Amino acid sequence: MNKDLLAKAKSLGFSDRQIAHLTGRTEDDIRAERKKLGLVPSYRLVDTCAAEFEAYTPYYYSTYDRGDDEIRPSGKRKVMILGGGPNRIGQGIEFDYCCVHAAFALKEDGFETLMVNSNPETVSTDYDTSDKLFFEPLTLEDVLHIYEREQCWGAIAQFGGQTPLNLALGLQKNGVNIIGTSPQSIEIAEDRKLFAAMLRKLNIPQPPNGLATNEAEALEAAHKLGYPVLVRPSFVLGGRAMQIVYSDAELTHYMRFAVEASPERPVLVDKFLEDATEVDVDCIADVGQFSKPGQGTIVMGGVLEHIEYAGVHSGDAAMVLPPHTLSPKVIGTIREYTHAMAQELKVIGLMNVQYAVKGETVYVLEVNPRASRTVPFVSKAIGVPLAKLAAKVMAGKTLAELGFTEEIWTKYWAVKESVFPFNRFHGQDILLSPEMRSTGEVMGLDADLGIAYAKSQMAANAPLPLGGRVFISVSDAHKHEVAEVARQFAELGFELISTSGTATVLEKAGLKVQRLFKLTEGRPNALDLLKNREIQLVINTPAGQTPRADEIRIRTTAIYTGTPIMTTLSGARAAALGIAALKKSGYEVKPVQAYH
Amino acid sequence: MPKRTDIHSVLIIGAGPIVIGQACEFDYSGTQACKALKEEGYRVILVNSNPATIMTDPEFADHTYIEPITPECVEKIIAREMAELKRLGVQGKLVLLPTLGGQTALNTAMALHRNGALERHGVEMIGANARAIERGEDRQIFKDLMIKIGLDVPISGTAHNVEEARAVAERIGRFPLIIRPAYTLGGTGGGIAYNREEFEEIAKRGLELSPVSEVLVEESLLGWKEYEMEVMRDRADNCVIICSIENFDPMGVHTGDSITVAPIQTLTDKEYQIMRDASFAVIREIGVETGGSNIQFAVNPDNGRLVIIEMNPRVSRSSALASKATGFPIAKIAAKLAVGYLLDEIRNDITRETPASFEPTIDYVVTKVPRFAFEKFPQADPTLNTQMKSVGEAMAIGRTFKESLQKCLRSLEIGRSGLGGDGKPWRIGAEVYGDRDILPRDVITRKLSVPNAERIFFIRHALRAGLTIDEIFTLTKIDRWFLTQMKEIVDFEEVLAGTKN
DSSP states (O other): OOHHHHHHHHHTTOOHHHHHHHHTOOHHHHHHHHHHTTOOOEEEEOOSBTTSSOOOSOEEEEEOSSOOOOOOOOOSOEEEEEOOOSOBTTBSHHHHHHHHHHHHHHHHTTOEEEEEEOOTTSSTTSTTTSSEEEEOOOSHHHHHHHHHHHTOSEEEOSSSTHHHHHHHHHHHHTTOOBOSSOHHHHHHHHSHHHHHHHHHHHTOOOOOEEEESSHHHHHHHHHHHOSSEEEEESSOSTTTTOEEEOSHHHHHHIIIIIOOOOSSSOEEEEEOOTTOEEEEEEEEEOGGGOSSTTOSOEEEEEEEEEEEETTSOTTTSOEEESOSSOOHHHHHHHHHHHHHHHHHTTOSEEEEEEEEEETTEEEEEEEESSOOTTHHHHHHHHTOOHHHHHHHHHTTOOHHHHTOOSOOOOSSEEEEEEEOOGGGSTTOOOOOOSSOOOOEEEEEEESSHHHHHHHHHHHTTOOOOSSSEEEEEOOGGGHHHHHHHHHHHHHTTOEEEEOHHHHHHHHHTTOOEEEOBOTTTOSSBHHHHHHTTOOSEEEEOOOSSSOOHHHHHHHHHHHHTTOOEESSHHHHHHHHHHHHHHHHHOOOOOOGGGTO | OOOOSSEEEEEEEOOOSOBTTBOTHHHHHHHHHHHHHHHTTOEEEEEOSOTTOSTTSGGGSSEEEOSOOSHHHHHHHHHHHHHHHHHHTOOSEEEEEOSSSHHHHHHHHHHHHHTTHHHHHTOEEOSSOHHHHHHHHOHHHHHHHHHHTTOOOOOEEEESSHHHHHHHHHHHOSSOEEEEETTOGGGTTOEEESSHHHHHHHHHHHHHHSTTOOEEEEEOOTTOEEEEEEEEEOTTOOEEEEEEEEESSOTTSOGGGSOEEESOOSSOHHHHHHHHHHHHHHHHHHTOOSEEEEEEEEEOTTTOOEEEEEEESSOOHHHHHHHHHHSOOHHHHHHHHHTTOOGGGSBOTTTSSSBTTSOOBOSSEEEEEEEOOGGGOTTSOOOOOSSOOOOEEEEEEESSHHHHHHHHHHHSSSSOSSSSOSSOOEEETTEEEOTTOOOOHHHHHHHHHSOOTTHHHHHHHHHHTTOOHHHHHHHHOOOHHHHHHHHHHHHHHHHHHHTOO
């Protein structure tokens, strides 16, 4: 290819991939050709002064205008940390937190740290965080240039979420030393077939499941498993297009409109475990550094029990650390499985496992041998910087050397609650689902579980009311449990309001209920009361697979009037616990330094 | 003037959970402030309910409260810390720095000021005092002050109920009208009304969402060019511009949802100097004594009329962008100014030679493109307006706008490797077009005239379909300079495609 043409394309910002597609070659060809021609970017400093004074903070960007290159050579061993790119739902500040910790940890251990990221909102892109900052896109092309130009010793791809992970295999193929758990192990965890084979070998149960590359295969799998099934595409973060499906019609619709299935990117079909309790585990291990099994250390950093039942994305669920309802036997099983999988995947660094517990049976839902969204929460809750330790383990230290070999079981409670952007998207139903939609999280800390939960609600800008009226409307599936929850609120001094179906159930249980019109029956109805601020709390669980329009209106009106709303009975129970605790003793504040 | 020695402890309020309009940029600014104040030997107390932040790592503050950011809770923290100071027999003061935790921190601090808690506990606010915050945040007071110092503002009026809102609309006399609720985050509850019915709906919603039940009804500046200036001021009244930012998307799209470019590209030096002088006049009149502020301007492209839109008397999302774009650490310097230093007393870490009173100069172009998540909210309207909807952003640096724009588009993590020509098909509703297909004109026109997340790519489609720069300008009101730059990219795409055997 003509050198001038290629040089011009690069100076206009064209990526190798664009050039490859436009000229009918491959990205690898273009890169090879450029390198042969010596056409690589130069790195310039961001220095506040347009090069008038010497700059001491190495903050770089690349350009193809053919000028000076300002990289300063150094003899130190260099580790590149790949950031997470722009924030989106499912990949946010939690991963940036982990990348920042990697930079701090490796600096401490004498490495030169190079941060690569394109997100201006973050601490990772502060020039103070790493030894060198490269404000660059996270693509194979851009990252490889930096790695090669700086002659790095290794790169960390496990801390920045899915973005760097998607690059890991390509980077490795091009000679990049991906430190920590091998990209092959990560692939085992991501590839359904390899993963199922591993679980069979370790004798660990997972929910019955299948794979589908088209609509017919999906229906066949669903019939074999029986509805409801959980369907989702492979290789995504944040539960993109993940859905619980109850019928053939819903499944057909999903396969036609919601996903692009292909033999390379099959759709996963899992039996959905109704009313199971989900548990997240973040563990740290160095076992991959040792050749013999049994050597090295595996430690569960934190075990988090979800408050909502299975089916809510773990990024959206409220969670409690340590678990508040699991039996010691179940926790023992969870520990055993976690250790077995960390050993088998030869983990060096962090691993996150999601379990579903039904009765005393523990199923593995998912394993990710990398930093997870809950790592910062767990680190704060137990007072140990897991990401920092993990980075050191990835660069060669053992957990024994770092002095972290024992699990920490706190004597206080840490509750995680999620925060949603529904007030920005008018008309959008707010029901929690397997598709993650929260943008952020808060933590409530206290010696009392009820207070910790209440604090998490206050922090999430939905403080629990201490009295007033609670509007209860639940689906038929939940009617058998609703009376017990309603009684708790009645005993706390709340007035109960319901529409016909739920009201009848509550009256039968001997509770005093004020009956209210359904939206279609007349006025005043729940919307009027909500708008007049005459309802202080809403408990509304979805009527069925497809929510009814009037339910959606009640839920969105609650959001828009700022009325706290619980869409699961487990959430409502936690609220009652919180209100009872607040009414009994109020709450106090305490710095984290006094907890650990 | 050296730093204040009467201060012993500084309480910093963080921004709480990540929400649209208030993301991890406040972790960045808060972390910098904690480090800067610790460096100066102050005892740092922090409150933030968000455990995923670096600033809540226990080593960044002496006391870290992972507790709810509510006036009640922060008062409990103040009481506990005052008791602690007493117990330790400390002479120095406890002060509150509210300007680094976004709107959440500012609102909480103002609530504590209004309910008398700060006075009760003897806690002084540093960085910006209550009077300056009020003058900057109350839209009517702000406008009156601007007119007083001879600056132009959009015709508008505030309303506390629907009747008042109707009266203001009557006075302005023509649609569309902009409705902005007071004291809400990222414009929550605001909107653009094109007719009476929409006006009533948005005004009602805005009044309900505003914590003080107040909305501003304003003449529409749709299609005007939009600019931002990041300004800093110290106690001796030194002022500097850290960064000038131009919005690629004209007025009508929230700044957080706009593609933005730094430095400003389409103004003459004279126009820029007028804006710079106006920025200093604003920060002085509002009375932000120390620290950073963000000031937004609009310019009518037809006649050059310049109006002030608003000011944030605090570190903002744009400050983080300006810091990354220039290398100048706004939050860190703001924290040092708040404890008494002057700009010329603070050394620039980057050059180690120049003081912070040197205005940064940049010899490259920075582009920021927002990242949206509409796929997660299929029932909601994906049109961009004055209420922010993006969930993140990417930034890229290049020697030209063209280089930085293409780098930024491939940073977005939406599967694109630039403006186009990367082989990825285009999905528009149920239709799928090939990457190099020429799209139907009606589809292009629709996607250009109504702001949306993909509009930047439709400028390419438009150019490839043969629309002229003037036609695209008429539909989008995006400055012709930007469109001409993009045309160079699109034209070269054809040159490259032409070499394919």
